[in-house]
Amino acid sequence: MTGASNRSVERAFRIVDELAENGGGRVSELADRLEMPVSTVHNYLQALVETGYVTVEDKEYSTTTRFLEVGHRQRHRLEVFQAVSDELQDIAAETGEHVTLMVEENDQCVIVAVQEGPDAVNLFAYPGARMPLHAAAPGKAILAHMSDDRVQEIIDRQGLIEMTNQTITDPDVLFDQLEEIREQGYAIDEGERIAGMVCISAPVLDKSDEIRGAICVCGPQSRIDEARRAEIADIVKRSANVTQVNLDYV
Amino acid sequence: MTGASNRSVERAFRIVDELAENGGGRVSELADRLEMPVSTVHNYLQALVETGYVTVEDKEYSTTTRFLEVGHRQRHRLEVFQAVSDELQDIAAETGEHVTLMVEENDQCVIVAVQEGPDAVNLFAYPGARMPLHAAAPGKAILAHMSDDRVQEIIDRQGLIEMTNQTITDPDVLFDQLEEIREQGYAIDEGERIAGMVCISAPVLDKSDEIRGAICVCGPQSRIDEARRAEIADIVKRSANVTQVNLDYV
DNA sequence: AAAATCATTCGGGAGAGCCGAAACGCTTCT
DNA sequence: AGAAGCGTTTCGGCTCTCCCGAATGATTTT
Numbered sequence: 001m002t003g004a005s006n007r008s009v010e011r012a013f014r015i016v017d018e019l020a021e022n023g024g025g026r027v028s029e030l031a032d033r034l035e036m037p038v039s040t041v042h043n044y045l046q047a048l049v050e051t052g053y054v055t056v057e058d059k060e061y062s063t064t065t066r067f068l069e070v071g072h073r074q075r076h077r078l079e080v081f082q083a084v085s086d087e088l089q090d091i092a093a094e095t096g097e098h099v100t101l102m103v104e105e106n107d108q109c110v111i112v113a114v115q116e117g118p119d120a121v122n123l124f125a126y127p128g129a130r131m132p133l134h135a136a137a138p139g140k141a142i143l144a145h146m147s148d149d150r151v152q153e154i155i156d157r158q159g160l161i162e163m164t165n166q167t168i169t170d171p172d173v174l175f176d177q178l179e180e181i182r183e184q185g186y187a188i189d190e191g192e193r194i195a196g197m198v199c200i201s202a203p204v205l206d207k208s209d210e211i212r213g214a215i216c217v218c219g220p221q222s223r224i225d226e227a228r229r230a231e232i233a234d235i236v237k238r239s240a241n242v243t244q245v246n247l248d249y250v
Numbered sequence: 251m252t253g254a255s256n257r258s259v260e261r262a263f264r265i266v267d268e269l270a271e272n273g274g275g276r277v278s279e280l281a282d283r284l285e286m287p288v289s290t291v292h293n294y295l296q297a298l299v300e301t302g303y304v305t306v307e308d309k310e311y312s313t314t315t316r317f318l319e320v321g322h323r324q325r326h327r328l329e330v331f332q333a334v335s336d337e338l339q340d341i342a343a344e345t346g347e348h349v350t351l352m353v354e355e356n357d358q359c360v361i362v363a364v365q366e367g368p369d370a371v372n373l374f375a376y377p378g379a380r381m382p383l384h385a386a387a388p389g390k391a392i393l394a395h396m397s398d399d400r401v402q403e404i405i406d407r408q409g410l411i412e413m414t415n416q417t418i419t420d421p422d423v424l425f426d427q428l429e430e431i432r433e434q435g436y437a438i439d440e441g442e443r444i445a446g447m448v449c450i451s452a453p454v455l456d457k458s459d460e461i462r463g464a465i466c467v468c469g470p471q472s473r474i475d476e477a478r479r480a481e482i483a484d485i486v487k488r489s490a491n492v493t494q495v496n497l498d499y500v
Numbered sequence: 501a502a503a504a505t506c507a508t509t510c511g512g513g514a515g516a517g518c519c520g521a522a523a524c525g526c527t528t529c530t
Numbered sequence: 531a532g533a534a535g536c537g538t539t540t541c542g543g544c545t546c547t548c549c550c551g552a553a554t555g556a557t558t559t560t
Contacts, residue, residue, distance in 0.1 A: 004509090006297035007547070008258030008517075013301040020320040023327040028537055037519050042539065047256035051263040055356060059538070063324045065353075065360045069378025070270040071318030076376065077273040103315075106305060110315045126326065128319025254540090257516065258548070278506055287550050292508065309507070 008044075011036070015044050016063060019054065024062030071128065078103070080204055080212040081112055083246035087215065087239040092117035095217055095232055097224075100125060102138040102201075103213040107154045109139035112213065121220055123194070131193060134174055135163045137201035138214035141187040144178040145203050145211035151178070166191045186233045187214075190221065198224050200232045202240035206247050215239050258294075261286070265294050266313060269304065274312030321378065328353070330454055330462040331362055333496035337465065337489040342367035345467055345482055347474075350375060352388040352451075353463040357404045359389035362463065371470055373444070381443060384424055385413045387451035388464035391437040394428040395453050395461035401428070416441045436483045437464075440471065448474050450482045452490035456497050465490050 018030055027045065031038040045061050048054035055064045075081050084101050092099045096119035101112045108130045133139035133154060143151050152171075160169045166189075168174050181187045186202045193199070201216035215236050224232070268280055277295060281288040295311050298304035305314045325331050334351050342349045346369035351362045358380045383389035383404060393401050402421075410419045416439075418424050431437045436452045443449070451466035465486050474482070 004293050004296040005300055006258055006262075006293060008256055009262045009294065009297040010301060012256075012259045012262060013303060016320065020323050023324065026537080027539090038538080039519055039521095039540085040517085043254050043256060043517080043519095044259065046254040046539095047259040050255055051260060052356065053263060063320055065321065065324070065355055065362065065378045065380075067317045067378075068321030068325060068362075069376075069380070070266065070313055071315065071321045072376040072378055073270050074273065074313045074315070075318060105315055106302065112315065112318075126319075126322040128315045128317075128322050130315075130319070276506080277508090288507080289509085289550055289552095290548085293548080293550095 011040075012044055012048060015041065015048065016053070019061060019063050020067075024060055026059055026061065030061070075112060075127070078112065079247060079250045080243070082250050084204065084213075084215065084239075084243045085113070087243055088113055088115040091115070091215070091217060091235055091239055092120070094235060095219075096120070097217050097219040097232075098123055098125065100138070100216045100218070101213055102142070102216055104133065104139075104142050104211070105130075107133065107158050109133045109136065109142065119219075119223075121197075121218075123197075123218065132158060132161055132163070134160050135167050135189075136193040136216075137187040137189040137199035138216040140174075140177060140181055140189065141201045141203040141214040141216075142211050143174075144181040144187065145205060145209070148175070151175070163193050164191055164195045166195070168192060184233075185237050188229065188233070196221055198229070200229060200236055202233075202236035204240045204243045204247075206244065212247070215243070261290075262294055262298060265291065265298065266303070269311060269313050270317075274310055276309055276311065280311070325362060325377070328362065329497060329500045330493070332500050334454065334463075334465065334489075334493045335363070337493055338363055338365040341365070341465070341467060341485055341489055342370070344485060345469075346370070347467050347469040347482075348373055348375065350388070350466045350468070351463055352392070352466055354383065354389075354392050354461070355380075357383065357408050359383045359386065359392065369469075369473075371447075371468075373447075373468065382408060382411055382413070384408075384410050385417050385439075386443040386466075387437040387439040387449035388466040390424075390427060390431055390439065391451045391453040391464040391466075392461050393424075394431040394437065395455060395459070398425070401425070413443050414441055414445045416445070418442060434483075435487050438479065438483070446471055448479070450479060450486055452483075452486035454490045454493045454497075456494065462497070465493065 014034060018033060019025060027042050028038050031041040049056055053064055053066045054061055088099050092115040096117040098120040099115045102109050103112050111125055111127055111129045114125055133143050155171055162169050189199050191197060197218055198221045199216055199218045201214045203214050204212045206212050217232050217236055264284060268283055269275060277292050278288050281291040299306055303314055303316045304311055338349050342365040346367040348370040349365045352359050353362050361375055361377055361379045364375055383393050405421055412419050439449050441447060447468055448471045449466055449468045451464045453464050454462045456462050467482050467486055
């Protein structure tokens, strides 16, 4: 963990990040934004094109579908993804809402798969999207099944960023909730990440009780009353359970 | 197009390719396969971890969900993808088969989106998967709407690789078929890429008649007889048409 | 306990990347 | 048309970075 670095690699991926962020760009435009000399950026772009991860059409550079390919291959090998795939569809059909599978990666909560039910609100949620662990139901469900030490480390490194006025920003409150989540078997958040949205999520554990991810249903608060919440909680808990069993057969 | 290169960039992505191919790996394992010194591979992996595109757990390195993220962002910005999304679902429901949106990229045919109908056979088809343009219906639909010169260039660069004993390997036969495809408005292949599968595909053109991609339905030959083919051809043609109109409102 | 295997650190030398400057190509203005 | 403006691409000599063998440390196997 010395953080041995390689300037070229770092710069190459900074350019990729920039391309992804803005959906492509031209040489001088990127040079401007990244504060690098144009000729340098030009060189990198040439090299990136050579790799097949970037393409250029009419002086406009952009990322290629290779990222999709690498991403999907990796996802396909993720056991919890395979174990949950059918479940997500079922839940989306049953609840009509927005259903996701989320996992932890580098202290963050990442969407691995999205399944939109017929009534799903249009969230800006796509595979690969990241969010803080503490600020939403699936993240909390995941944290609830890590050791307190590990949770504390994540808090130390990432802080408890406020995303709405409902976001939990006090570590004590968070730890109390994690306890509660372990007891009731699911997590819930009310506008802690996106105002007006309620998310209900159950953790997916494997045989050795390691946390593998969380299944999450999201919908507008207006549509999801007390009774509906209990209903959805049961659904995600049942699905998480099925998934746990499936994990053995992957 | 001088092919100005950068060794570090090239090597970094070769490592990524290797990780994607084999779903991760350890330092010496990768060093072996790539024929690089272990210390060098180690350095690169450190640098890649630093960027966030690779992660390591227990000495096992693998790509992260960042690839998914970059890939999906790019896809989301692809006009033809936005224009076609609803159509794919409809076709999958209507035909029950395997439906894809494909585009051309770097002389190849790439899957951008997949929608599996209830009866879909399980193809190894995922977003980002690539295939030769000449060896399947969607590729031929795309080629049919490029200039003959451009088609010839692609043949010169890529050749007409034989994937099954049905694959078109004679340029003259290919050019004849492209003419036919333009006339009837859709392309068909019978086991030219995968034995036993028939694919029917319609090109998606924009207002200025530029080719943007192709919508494709695939199923087993046994299930898709003459009548069914005509039916599916009509469906993909209609959908391609709707998509063309949608393109203006994206 | 010894041996074998693999990951990691270190450092001096080679060569790869760097970027200013100039050339080129394309569009826009006078 | 001519000239000016703008962005891209090429070039090349200097510098700094990456390179990798060898030593060390960590783990697993015999």
